[in-house]
Amino acid sequence: MGAQISAETMLDRRLHMVNGQLRAGGVVDKPLLTAFLETPRQRFVAPEYESLAYLDRQLPARGAAKRKLMEPLTLARMLQAAMVVPGDRALDVGGGSGYCAALLDAVGAKVVMLESDFGAAAAARAELKRRANIVVVEGSLDLGAADRGPFDLIVVEGAFAISPDSLRALLADPGRLVGVDASGEPSQAVLYEKIGAALSRRTLFETAADTLDGFQPGVSFAF
Known part of the structure; x- marks a missing residue:
């Protein structure tokens, strides 16, 4: 591990x-940009x-x-397209150590963060414990914390190679789901x-x- 970097440098x-x-990548939503500026990503990555x-x-x-955190620009463009607004009931699927959940909280959403990687969920719970509007839940990603829905917004922090029908079923009316389609x-x-x-x-960008996990294609056998 390298030398500790000062807070000013970070x-x-x-x-x-x-x-x-x-900004150079087309993200112009001011509350979202403020959230990225105020949220220290270094506290959510492996030391x-x-x-x-x-x-x-x-x-x-x-x-x-x-679990990995998504690239900042990819995540920011997805969140901008999802048009997060204060008061949104949001489900963060595959939330890792809680970076996206912290961003959603910073723009006023009420967040359920779902993670199947128990170590990442524990790190998220420790980092986010002072944020009253975030709940960290451990469980299967494809089940989507169904008992806590419906949700105005679902952010899938990764790709799905099969249709995310189980998550779409948890959308409120109206509702939005954003993620990466790898089908x-x-x-x-x-x-x-x-x-x-x-x-x-709607397709956003490549x-x-x-x-x-939970959104991998099934294994088929030929005889």
């Missing part, structure tokens, strides 16, 4: 991330990666056996919007993400 790097990555926290890359989540090539960030009985799907 703030400078965070500011550079917001201006040099997010040995703290010095890399503000690069635009996936990094192992703190405490995790396998075809190339994989794409997508936004589902539910209004009444209608469910629309990107790549790890496919979350």
Whole structure:
């Protein structure tokens, strides 16, 4: 592990991330940009990666056996498309060590963070314990914390290689779900919007993400 980096240096790097990555990448939502500026990503990555926290890359989540945090720009563009507003009841699926949950809380959402990686969930619970509007739940991602729904917003922090029907069923009316569809090539960030009985799907941009457990395609056998 390298030498500890000062809080001032981390703030400078965070500011550079917001201006040099997010703004340059088309993120213009001011409350969202403020949330990224005020939320210290280095506290959510594995300790040995703290010095890399503000690069635009996936990094192992703190405490995790396998979960990674998404690239900041990818996450920011997804959240901007989802149009997070204060008071949203949000489900954060595959939330890792809690970075996205902290961002959602910073823009006024009430968050249920769902994680199947127990080490990451423990790290999230420790880091977020003073945030009254965040609840960390351990469980299967495809079940979606159904007993706590419905949700105005569902953020899938990763890819699904099969249709996320179990999560879409938890959407309130109206409701939005954003994530990465890896069922075809190339994989794409997508936004589902539910209004009444209608469910629309919009492609946002091409990107790549790890496919979350519970959303892998089934194994088939040929005889």
